[in-house]
Amino acid sequence: MNNIFYISAIVAIISSLMVITRRNAIHALLYLVLSLLSVAGIFYSLGAAYAAIMEIIIYAGAIVILFVFVVMMLNISQSLKEEKLSTSLKYWIIPTILALILIGEFVYALFKKNAIVSTISAIGAKEVGITMFSTYLIVVELAGVLLLAGIVGAYHLGRTKKRNLHRYNLPANSVEEGDKKPNDSIFSD
Amino acid sequence: MNIPIEHQLLLAGILFIIGLTGLLVRRNLLFMLMSLELMMNSAGLVFVIAGAYLNQPDGQVMFIFILAVAAAEVSVALALVILMHKHFKNLNTKNLNLLK
Numbered sequence: 001m002n003n004i005f006y007i008s009a010i011v012a013i014i015s016s017l018m019v020i021t022r023r024n025a026i027h028a029l030l031y032l033v034l035s036l037l038s039v040a041g042i043f044y045s046l047g048a049a050y051a052a053i054m055e056i057i058i059y060a061g062a063i064v065i066l067f068v069f070v071v072m073m074l075n076i077s078q079s080l081k082e083e084k085l086s087t088s089l090k091y092w093i094i095p096t097i098l099a100l101i102l103i104g105e106f107v108y109a110l111f112k113k114n115a116i117v118s119t120i121s122a123i124g125a126k127e128v129g130i131t132m133f134s135t136y137l138i139v140v141e142l143a144g145v146l147l148l149a150g151i152v153g154a155y156h157l158g159r160t161k162k163r164n165l166h167r168y169n170l171p172a173n174s175v176e177e178g179d180k181k182p183n184d185s186i187f188s189d
Numbered sequence: 190m191n192i193p194i195e196h197q198l199l200l201a202g203i204l205f206i207i208g209l210t211g212l213l214v215r216r217n218l219l220f221m222l223m224s225l226e227l228m229m230n231s232a233g234l235v236f237v238i239a240g241a242y243l244n245q246p247d248g249q250v251m252f253i254f255i256l257a258v259a260a261a262e263v264s265v266a267l268a269l270v271i272l273m274h275k276h277f278k279n280l281n282t283k284n285l286n287l288l289k
Contacts, residue, residue, distance in 0.1 A: 002191050002192055005192050005196075005197075009196075009200045012200070012204060013200070013203055013204065013207070016204055016207040016208070016227055017207060019207075019211065019223060019224070019227065020207060020208075020210060020211030020214065020215065020220070020223075020224055020227075025217075025219055025220070028220060028223055029223070032223055032226065032227070035204075035227065035230075036230065039204075039230055039234060042200070042234065043234075043237055045192075046192075046197070046237060046238065046241040047241050048237045048240065048241055048248070048249050048252075050249055051233075051237050051248075051249040051252050051253070054252070054253055054256060055230075055233075055252075055256070058256050058260065059226075059230065059256060059259070062260065063226065063259060063260055063263050064226075066263055066264065066267055067219070067222070067223065067263075067267070070219070070267045070270060070271060071219065073271070074270075074271065074274045074280075076217075076219070076274070076279075076280060121244055123240065123241070123244070123245075123246045123249060127246040128246045128249045128250055128253075130246075131245075131246045131247060131250050132250045132253070135247075135250075136247075136250050136254075139254055143254055143257040143258070146257065146258065146261050147257060147260065147261050149261065150260070150261030150262070150264045150265055151264070153264075153265045153268070154264040154265050154267075154268040157265070157268035157269060157271075157272055158268050158271065158272075
C-alpha cells in the first residue's frame with residue numbers, strides 16, 4: 001500500500017498543478033477529475049474505501065459535472081477556435097501519462113501475489129454508517145437542511161421570469177371584465 | 190501504519206497550497222471556484238488521514254459532511270456565476286468592484 005499512496009500522491013500533485021495553470025476551462029475540469037480520482041486512490045490506501053467511493057461518486061461524478069454544465073451553458077471556453085489544435089499530441093501526452101499511471105497502480109494492487117494485508121485496519125461502510133446515525137445524527141439532519149437551502153437558493157437565483165403580482169399592474173386594455181385570470185402564476189411564460 | 194503521518198499531512202498541505210495559489214492568481218471566477226474545490230478536497234483528506242490514524246470512523250463521517258457542504262456551496266456559487274455572466278458577459282472578477 002505504500003507504493004499506491006506515493007504514486008497517487010504524485011499524480012494528485014501534478015494534476016492539481018495542471019488545474020490551476022490551464023487556459024481552457026474544460027481542460028482544467030478534466031484535470032480536476034484526475035486529481036479527485038487520485039485522492040480517492042489515496043483514501044483507499046489509507047483503508048478508507050467508503051470515503052474513496054463517496055469521493056468518486058459525489059465529488060468527481062456530480063460536483064464537477066455541475067461545473068461542466070455551467071461551462072457548456074455559458075460557452076466561455078475558447079474551444080471552438082482551437083478545435084483543430086486540441087487533437088494534437090501536446091494536449092494528449094500529459095493526461096495520458098497520468099491516467100496510465102493510475103491504471104498501472106490499479107492493476108498492480110489487484111494482481112499482487114501476496115494478499116493485501118497490512119497493518120492498516122480498513123474502516124468500512126458499516127462502521128461509518130453506525131457512527132453517522134448514532135453519534136452524528138444531528139449533523140446529518142443539519143446537512144440535509146443545508147442541502148435544502150442550497151437547492152432553494154440555486155433555484156431562486158436561476159429564475160429569469162418577471163412575475164406580475166398585481167392585477168392593477170397589467171396594461172388596461174388587456175384585462176377584461178372579470179373572466180380573465182390574473183397573470184401571477186409561477187408557470188406563466 | 191506503513192506510511193508516516195508526516196508524509197500524508199504534507200501531501201494534504203501541498204494540495205491545499207496549490208488550491209490557494211490558484212485562488213489567488215486566477216481572475217476568472219470559474220477557475221477560482223475550481224481552486225476552492227481543490228482546497229476543500231485537501232481539507233477532507235486531512236480528516237480521513239486523522240480518522241485512519243486514530244482507527245475511528247469519525248474521519249470519514251466528517252469527510253462526508255464536507256462533501257455535502259461543498260455540494261451545496263458549488264450549486265449556489267454556480268448560480269451566481271450564471272447571473273454574473275448574464276450581467277457582465279464575461280467572468281472577470283475585476284468587474285465586481287461596486288463595493289470599492
